[in-house]
Amino acid sequence: MDQELGRLFDALREMELWDETLVIVVGDHGEGLYDHGEKMHANLVYQSTLHVPLIVKAPGGRPGVVDEPVSLVDLAPTILDFTGVEGPPMEGVSLRPVIVEGDPAPRRELYFETLAGSLVYGWSPLEGLRRGPWKYVRSSSPELFDLGEDPDETQNLENVYGDVVSELGAALDERMTVWQATASSAETATTPVDPASLELLASLGYLGGFVTEERREGPDPRDLVHLEMEIFAARDEMASNRAAAAEARLAGLLETDPTNRLALMMAAKAASQQGEAARALDYSRRALELYPEFSPARILHGELRVARGEIAEAAEIFRGGLEYTPDDGGLSYRLAVALYALERVDEAQEIADRMISRGGAEVSSFLVLQAACRASAGDPDAALSALRAAIASGYRDRGVLEDEALLAPLRNVPGFAEVVGTIPAPATPQGEAGG
Numbered sequence: 001m002d003q004e005l006g007r008l009f010d011a012l013r014e015m016e017l018w019d020e021t022l023v024i025v026v027g028d029h030g031e032g033l034y035d036h037g038e039k040m041h042a043n044l045v046y047q048s049t050l051h052v053p054l055i056v057k058a059p060g061g062r063p064g065v066v067d068e069p070v071s072l073v074d075l076a077p078t079i080l081d082f083t084g085v086e087g088p089p090m091e092g093v094s095l096r097p098v099i100v101e102g103d104p105a106p107r108r109e110l111y112f113e114t115l116a117g118s119l120v121y122g123w124s125p126l127e128g129l130r131r132g133p134w135k136y137v138r139s140s141s142p143e144l145f146d147l148g149e150d151p152d153e154t155q156n157l158e159n160v161y162g163d164v165v166s167e168l169g170a171a172l173d174e175r176m177t178v179w180q181a182t183a184s185s186a187e188t189a190t191t192p193v194d195p196a197s198l199e200l201l202a203s204l205g206y207l208g209g210f211v212t213e214e215r216r217e218g219p220d221p222r223d224l225v226h227l228e229m230e231i232f233a234a235r236d237e238m239a240s241n242r243a244a245a246a247e248a249r250l251a252g253l254l255e256t257d258p259t260n261r262l263a264l265m266m267a268a269k270a271a272s273q274q275g276e277a278a279r280a281l282d283y284s285r286r287a288l289e290l291y292p293e294f295s296p297a298r299i300l301h302g303e304l305r306v307a308r309g310e311i312a313e314a315a316e317i318f319r320g321g322l323e324y325t326p327d328d329g330g331l332s333y334r335l336a337v338a339l340y341a342l343e344r345v346d347e348a349q350e351i352a353d354r355m356i357s358r359g360g361a362e363v364s365s366f367l368v369l370q371a372a373c374r375a376s377a378g379d380p381d382a383a384l385s386a387l388r389a390a391i392a393s394g395y396r397d398r399g400v401l402e403d404e405a406l407l408a409p410l411r412n413v414p415g416f417a418e419v420v421g422t423i424p425a426p427a428t429p430q431g432e433a434g435g
Contacts, residue, residue, distance in 0.1 A: 020059050022082050024075065027052035036153070036222065039229060042116035043221045045126045045137055046153050050112055058082060061099045068105035069130055070095060107132055109171050117221040122261040122291065124218040127176070129168045136168035141220040144168075224257050234266055243273040259290050265300055272304060280304055288317070293324040295331055302334060311341050329355060329362045336369055340376075341406055349373035364395035368407075375409040383413050391423055398423050 012018040032038030035048035042049075054070065059082070073092035080087040081094035091111075097103040109129040117123035128137040133148035144158040144165055158165055230253045237246035247270035250263050257263065268283035284301035291297050298321040305314040315338035321331040332355050340348035352370040356363055367390035375383035387401075387410070401407060401420050410416060 021057075022059065022079065023057040024079070025053065025055040026072065026075065027054075028072075036225075038225050042114055043123070043225045043228065045112055045114050045128060047147070047151065056095070056099055058096070058099045062102050064102065066095075066098055066105050068107060068132070069110055070098075070105050071110045109168065109175070111172075111175060114221075117225070118218060120262050121224070121257070122218050122259045123221045123224060124216060126221060127172065129172050129175075131168065134164055134168065136165060136172070138169065138172060139220055140217050141222070142169075218259070219257065224260075227253055227257055227260070227263075231260075231263060231266070234263075234270070238266065238270055238273070243270040246270045247274070247279075261287055261291055261294065261297070264290075265297060268300055268304065272307075277304065277308060281308075292320070295321050295325060295328055299330055299334060302338075306338070311338050314338050315342065327358065329360055333362055333365060333369070336366070337406070340369065340373060345373050345376045349377070364390045364393040367393060368395055368401070368410075372407050372410045375413050380413040380415075383410060384415050384419055387416070387419050388422075391419070396423055396426075 009018065009023075012021050029041045030047075030049040030052060031041050032044065032046075032048050036044055036046050038044045038046070038049070052072070054072075056078075071092060073090065074095050075092070077087065077090050077092045077094040078096055078099075081096040093106060093108075095105065098105050109131045111127075111129055113125065113127045115125045118125040124140040126137055126139050128135065130136075130147075133146050135143075135145045135147055135153075137143040137145075142158050142165065143153075143156045144161060145153045145155070146157060147153070230249055234246040234249045234253075237243070237249065247267055250267040250270065253263050254260060254267065264283050264287035268280045268287065271277075271280035271283060281301070281304050284297065284304055287294070287297040288301045298317055302314040302317040305311075305317065315335055318331050318335035318338060322328060322335070325331070332351055336348045336351040336355075339345075339351070349370060352366045352373060355366045356370060367386050371383045371386035371390065374380075374386060398420060402411070
């Protein structure tokens with residue numbers, strides 16, 4: 001990267017554009033490297049992960065170092081200011097006066113957060129403000145640091161400077177209230193995160209979702225962050241087909257952190273891989289009881305019930321999740337399939353029709369379900385029309401169409417084979433002979 005940037009900078013100089021070019025070097029986050037017990041990042045908000053480099057080479061800029069803290073939210077206003085483009089209202093401020101005129105950076109409350117531990121494991125979210133040397137972290141165990149005197153954040157002054165805690169806490173409350181009042185309603189992903197993707201995202205420190213108020217009293221991430229390496233080890237064991245070892249590791253972890261959401265779901269999966277249905281159901285039931293709003297927990301528990309033939313019970317589990325996220329495509333699809341299997345075809349078709357009208361990633365699967373419903377209702381023309389639409393929208397799983405027991409009524413429709421025959425054959429990899 002250094003070499004390629006050097007080529008770019010040399011070219012800008014040759015073109016006499018270097019002095020007119022704004023160059024910004026910035027980091028998105030640091031790494032814990034076991035500072036305060038965190039190996040990677042995302043679960044804690046100490047300076048080891050929060051403090052990032054910011055180097056600006058700007059037209060007319062002055063050399064120097066800015067001591068007052070600034071934020072990454074200042075980057076967009078700064079860039080727009082240098083380019084003369086008027087932008088929308090933003091949380092940050094332009095740093096151009098600091099860079100060009102040498103003005104001091106404004107002292108203000110800078111917001112920071114991490115919700116990763118809350119979203120992935122069920123721990124307390126961490127939210128805070130930095131103002132000058134003071135750094136306030138709100139969680140189930142609040143912290144206050146004077147970074148001027150204690151840059152390594154070893155002395156929690158939360159019980160010493162109550163006035164600072166009250167002042168920064170009130171400022172944090174005010175800011176959160178404004179954001180909550182102006183935020184747009186959350187949109188559910190068209191496909192909820194499946195357990196495997198959840199584990200991958202968690203391992204990388206990235207995951208979306210939302211934090212409910214009751215989660216704010218979860219375990220403090222500082223006390224449990226060391227367990228993350230155990231979860232990653234269990235993930236690797238499962239990937240190596242060592243489900244028993246993974247479950248044993250996760251069971252030990254759950255003795256320390258019994259409400260760990262990801263550990264409960266991984267343990268359910270590990271038990272299921274061993275054919276231990278009762279244990280798998282127990283783990284997934286615990287996850288669902290603790291986190292009823294979490295779609296992947298509902299999907300996992302419901303699918304385990306389906307595997308036991310408990311279709312009606314699974315349908316109600318899926319339906320319960322729609323009370324939290326009414327347009328969740330994954331829950332809607334599983335509920336519709338369960339209702340179809342229970343011969344409640346009209347209800348299944350109603351869900352399929354509604355989700356098809358919304359569009360989204362799962363529309364082709366809903367179209368196949370719609371085709372099955374219309375075949376079961378004795379409308380072969382509508383069934384074939386829906387099947388053609390499913391293929392046109394990208395449905396390619398010919399094996400499901402030809403072998404899935406629930407689709408028997410669709411296969412009995414005259415013309416089914418001809419329509420399925422229009423599914424394009426899988427592309428042959430280059431360098432291999434076609435069969």
